[in-house]
Amino acid sequence: MSQHPTAEQLRSAAALMTGQAAGMPAIDRRKVLQGMLLGAAGAAFTPGIFGQVEIPPSEIRLMFNENPYGPSPKALAEVAKILPKTAYYPGAIEEDLVGLFMARHQLDRKQVFLASGSNEGLQAAMMAFGKRGKVIAPTLTYSDHLNYAEKLGVEVLRVPLRQDMAIDLEAMARAVDDSVSLVYLCNPNNPTGMAIEGDELRSFCREVSRKAPVMIDEAYNELTDKPDGSSMVDLVRGGENILVTRTFSKIFGMAGLRVGYGMGHPDIVSVTKDHVMAWPNGVGLYAAYHSYLDEDFIAFSREKILRGREMVTATFRRHGIEPLPSQASFVYANIERNADAFKTAMAARNVRIRGIYEGYDTYSRVSMGKLEDLEVFDSVFSEVFVG
Numbered sequence: 001m002s003q004h005p006t007a008e009q010l011r012s013a014a015a016l017m018t019g020q021a022a023g024m025p026a027i028d029r030r031k032v033l034q035g036m037l038l039g040a041a042g043a044a045f046t047p048g049i050f051g052q053v054e055i056p057p058s059e060i061r062l063m064f065n066e067n068p069y070g071p072s073p074k075a076l077a078e079v080a081k082i083l084p085k086t087a088y089y090p091g092a093i094e095e096d097l098v099g100l101f102m103a104r105h106q107l108d109r110k111q112v113f114l115a116s117g118s119n120e121g122l123q124a125a126m127m128a129f130g131k132r133g134k135v136i137a138p139t140l141t142y143s144d145h146l147n148y149a150e151k152l153g154v155e156v157l158r159v160p161l162r163q164d165m166a167i168d169l170e171a172m173a174r175a176v177d178d179s180v181s182l183v184y185l186c187n188p189n190n191p192t193g194m195a196i197e198g199d200e201l202r203s204f205c206r207e208v209s210r211k212a213p214v215m216i217d218e219a220y221n222e223l224t225d226k227p228d229g230s231s232m233v234d235l236v237r238g239g240e241n242i243l244v245t246r247t248f249s250k251i252f253g254m255a256g257l258r259v260g261y262g263m264g265h266p267d268i269v270s271v272t273k274d275h276v277m278a279w280p281n282g283v284g285l286y287a288a289y290h291s292y293l294d295e296d297f298i299a300f301s302r303e304k305i306l307r308g309r310e311m312v313t314a315t316f317r318r319h320g321i322e323p324l325p326s327q328a329s330f331v332y333a334n335i336e337r338n339a340d341a342f343k344t345a346m347a348a349r350n351v352r353i354r355g356i357y358e359g360y361d362t363y364s365r366v367s368m369g370k371l372e373d374l375e376v377f378d379s380v381f382s383e384v385f386v387g
């Protein structure tokens, strides 16, 4: 049996902390929480001790940038209606969903494609262009599609970040020559969370896309300070040599349903589509369609995630750590100790965060969870960090 409290115990304690224990002053709630943490860490846990039936110990997941508030309740209700009809391949829903993107961004059909998660779109573009030449990408960035393509023989040239951990646009532009077939960057970047200002990126894209297509991964766009201003979709609309990818896995809270999409120059879309392998997932498309229209849910999720970002930032700051400025659903900070060992110590207490990204041995990344889970993170972080 675990030496540490389960996530459910910790959540009960956090409910006390966030005021759900009606009428109890904050200071008393804090004492109860401390008692729970210390007691549970020192002694074997008796199931049901906090008024719960036996719940399998589950973890607090702060490692994959998911949105646990999703999916949208309206989308779930619509999905329930469609499930009995999934004997059939999806029909009009595919065009209906693409139609929403076309209307929102004033694009035509040839500028949009769907994929099973944005990762599939990114992989498809990597293979489509990577077989024609080198791909340029920052050293520290979202890399699943880069690693996938490298395994299949694509050459990826990594450009180091600037001293302040921002993507070095000047160095990336300098690296583009005739041997380069695609330039990838992610805005805001993962894992740093840092965003490039819209106009700065726009002039980079205008200049570089004359030499090679530029693929901008906007997985976290809806969480930035200025989602429209920082998006490169206007360049797509203007016919530039650009591909923008988006996803339903982040603010929409549908990571398990696997829906992403790309918006780009018709030639880029055409060749990328040819490399997409999966056929669309009808249930995911339904959920995506109704989520996209559920503005209340989108505003609710954004508010919770931004509030969570403040909470995690405050936890770091209370321990003298200044995290990088994040415009995404995670916070990245130099904890000045081995991030893998720290991750393991947190995981032993049922709180899962990210450890080392190559070359950044002392940086931890913490994703947003439900606010009560971030209260737990705060207590467990202090326990592990202070020792």
Ligand SMILES: Cc1ncc(COP(=O)(O)O)c(C=O)c1O
Binding pocket: 064, 065, 116, 117, 118, 119, 120, 142, 186, 190, 217, 219, 220, 246, 247, 248, 249, 255, 258, 259, 260
């Ligand atoms: C920057 C970035 N792009 C793309 C993805 C892939 O997401 P999905 O395939 O679920 O759309 C992720 C997932 O974490 C990500 O962080």
